[in-house]
Amino acid sequence: MEDAQIIATLIRRCLAGEAAAWTEIVQQYNRRIYNICYRFAGTPDAAQDLTQEVFIKIYRTLGSYDEERGAFVTWVTTVTRNLLVDHFRKTRQDRMTASLDSAASEHEDALPLGEQIPDKAQPPDARVQSREAQEMVHAALQKLSPELREAVILRDLQDMDYREIAGLLRVPEGTVKSRINRGRAELARLLQRTYRQVV
Amino acid sequence: MGAETKNGMPCHEFEALLSEALDHKLSGAKLEEFQTHGAHCELCGPLLQEAAAGQHWLKSLAEVEPPADLVAGILAATTGVYSAQGVQAARAKGSLWERFSAEVLKPLMTPVLGLVRQPRFAMSFGMAFFSLSVTLNVAGVKLSSLRNIDLRPSSIRHTYYETSGKIAKYYDNMRFVYEIESRLREFKQVAEPEPSEQKKPVKAPEKNHSGQPDSNQHNYSRGGSETVLALSNQTQAVITGRQGRSL
Numbered sequence: 001m002e003d004a005q006i007i008a009t010l011i012r013r014c015l016a017g018e019a020a021a022w023t024e025i026v027q028q029y030n031r032r033i034y035n036i037c038y039r040f041a042g043t044p045d046a047a048q049d050l051t052q053e054v055f056i057k058i059y060r061t062l063g064s065y066d067e068e069r070g071a072f073v074t075w076v077t078t079v080t081r082n083l084l085v086d087h088f089r090k091t092r093q094d095r096m097t098a099s100l101d102s103a104a105s106e107h108e109d110a111l112p113l114g115e116q117i118p119d120k121a122q123p124p125d126a127r128v129q130s131r132e133a134q135e136m137v138h139a140a141l142q143k144l145s146p147e148l149r150e151a152v153i154l155r156d157l158q159d160m161d162y163r164e165i166a167g168l169l170r171v172p173e174g175t176v177k178s179r180i181n182r183g184r185a186e187l188a189r190l191l192q193r194t195y196r197q198v199v
Numbered sequence: 200m201g202a203e204t205k206n207g208m209p210c211h212e213f214e215a216l217l218s219e220a221l222d223h224k225l226s227g228a229k230l231e232e233f234q235t236h237g238a239h240c241e242l243c244g245p246l247l248q249e250a251a252a253g254q255h256w257l258k259s260l261a262e263v264e265p266p267a268d269l270v271a272g273i274l275a276a277t278t279g280v281y282s283a284q285g286v287q288a289a290r291a292k293g294s295l296w297e298r299f300s301a302e303v304l305k306p307l308m309t310p311v312l313g314l315v316r317q318p319r320f321a322m323s324f325g326m327a328f329f330s331l332s333v334t335l336n337v338a339g340v341k342l343s344s345l346r347n348i349d350l351r352p353s354s355i356r357h358t359y360y361e362t363s364g365k366i367a368k369y370y371d372n373m374r375f376v377y378e379i380e381s382r383l384r385e386f387k388q389v390a391e392p393e394p395s396e397q398k399k400p401v402k403a404p405e406k407n408h409s410g411q412p413d414s415n416q417h418n419y420s421r422g423g424s425e426t427v428l429a430l431s432n433q434t435q436a437v438i439t440g441r442q443g444r445s446l
Contacts, residue, residue, distance in 0.1 A: 026277075039260075051341070152253075162217055188256065
């Protein structure tokens, strides 16, 4: 049986009231959802609370999932992303990066990053081994604007393809690519600055 | 950059192909054009490098481990009951200490900590701790010198006898000292003559009606070799030196 069919059966069992099926869904997707929440929210506590909220929402709206409209994993990720956006709007804790790219993130057709600041410096040696380095990257990720952050999280951490991300974010594929490019470049700049400060 | 064309490829096309190039999805002539443009364009070159570095940093981020009690918490929040499987999975993930702290310590300590965290109680506990530490300091008790071995019953008994012996010895010594002191006082009283026999009659000082200070108080009027030791109650200086003692 294919994955899609297994999931469809699992959902049907779950909707029929089988508790074991719901437990299986939770066990299968909690890791993915927790990781998205952690990378977006920044702290383990917030990630845990948000993951729980996501599953509550999934539990309540599972009946609305239509397997013909897309994969279950995409639907779950969409629910997660929408909840994260709501959380961001409510709390306003997220600080918009004092990014040179911030204007462009508001207007998708603005000049690309490379044209705004021609920085000829070489990026730092991108060898991340230690935990400290991972924490630095995670901290830099929190400084990205939400639009760029979610795009790079979905692409580089969750390995979703551009079409899926475009469907999830409800923006054209070209916009997704542009956001991913800018997000990556912005992250490299932030890390370059941190690296200079540390050294 | 948008409309600029270098090496056969406009910059906007370079940017559109950037993500595909980083995903290694470009090939053939398109890839060559892309690489040539990136190598020669002073705006697109750095962008390519930064995007590649950023992608590398992001890919290097490891997946984080969810908390052990996450599944159990979700199941409790959704279905209202803890799933045996979920709890078992959570148990299997956590270490012995984690399980002990989650199942035993946390339920016990949470209400206590909640109480202690209130500002009024926190202040009281702080003061109590301060008082205790001051008392221990005054009593000469050092917590750093306390060892596990000191808490054995035999050690406690030994310490008790040792301390009580020291106290008894201290009071014995005190009694001996007081006894000696009282004996000495007795000897002194016996040896000293009566005060009336020892005292010489003191000549009453003449009254000074001039309003000027007494001439014998003018130390500076005396010779430099005379040393003034003190002033008596009768405002007479005790002087040693050539003139001897004058009262």
